[in-house]
Amino acid sequence: MRIVLGISGASGAPYARRALEFLSGPGRRAGVETDVVFTKTGRLVWQHEIGTDPSEFGLPIWPHGDLTAPFASGSARYDGMLIAPCSVGCASRIAHGVSNDLVSRAADVMLKERRPLVVVVRETPLSLIHLRNLAQLVEAGAFVMPASPSFYTRPTTIDQVLDTVVCRALDRLGVDNDLMRRWSGLEIHHD
Numbered sequence: 001m002r003i004v005l006g007i008s009g010a011s012g013a014p015y016a017r018r019a020l021e022f023l024s025g026p027g028r029r030a031g032v033e034t035d036v037v038f039t040k041t042g043r044l045v046w047q048h049e050i051g052t053d054p055s056e057f058g059l060p061i062w063p064h065g066d067l068t069a070p071f072a073s074g075s076a077r078y079d080g081m082l083i084a085p086c087s088v089g090c091a092s093r094i095a096h097g098v099s100n101d102l103v104s105r106a107a108d109v110m111l112k113e114r115r116p117l118v119v120v121v122r123e124t125p126l127s128l129i130h131l132r133n134l135a136q137l138v139e140a141g142a143f144v145m146p147a148s149p150s151f152y153t154r155p156t157t158i159d160q161v162l163d164t165v166v167c168r169a170l171d172r173l174g175v176d177n178d179l180m181r182r183w184s185g186l187e188i189h190h191d
Contacts, residue, residue, distance in 0.1 A: 002032075002033045002035075002079050003034055004037065005019055005035070005084070006107065007037070007038045007103075008041070008087045009040070010045070010088075012122035013045050015120060017050055017162075018159060023057075027170075027177070035061075036054065037063075037069070038054075039087075040101070062102055065101060067099075069106075071106045072102060074109050074113040079174070080115050081110045081116070081118070081173075082120070082170070082173060083103065083117075084119075084169060085147060087121075088126070090104065091121060092130075094137060095134070095137045116172055117143065118143045118172045120145050120146075122146075143172045147165050149165050150164045153181045164180050167179035
């Protein structure tokens with residue numbers, strides 16, 4: 001399986017870090033090949049929120065303006081793309097077909113080729129303009145996932161909270177993972 005991880009300039013770089021940790025470790029061992037691309041602002045936010053060099057994960061990182069990357073064409077046959085975090089500006093450009101950098105071009109390729117595109121939107125509150133753009137993405141075939149963690153797993157660390165979102169996003173791409181305990185129902189005790 002070959003996927004692209006796009007990282008845009010919304011706050012939420014820890015979601016990307018957790019995805020990179022999984023994809024460069026267990027994901028890689030399971031046969032998932034991952035290419036990485038940051039938007040220009042995504043790299044700045046990563047530096048501010050994470051502070052480490054993302055090349056330490058050992059995955060190929062493409063320059064944001066390099067439209068010669070293999071996944072900039074549908075003929076390269078990548079299996080899907082995750083954008084985490086995805087700013088509403090990036091989502092808007094994708095929804096309107098504006099391919100002004102490698103993240104938006106790769107997303108455009110996924111939509112035109114009918115391959116999974118998962119956008120983990122990290123913005124609040126959402127305006128009507130944002131909601132219409134997100135609806136347009138869904139209508140075009142994308143999965144829109146707000147970065148809304150779940151708590152039924154009773155997470156005790158920030159990474160466990162992040163994993164509830166990253167796990168579900170990878171699920172949409174068909175990437176098998178065990179980043180969180182799966183829902184199995186509630187035990188109701190009747191007194």
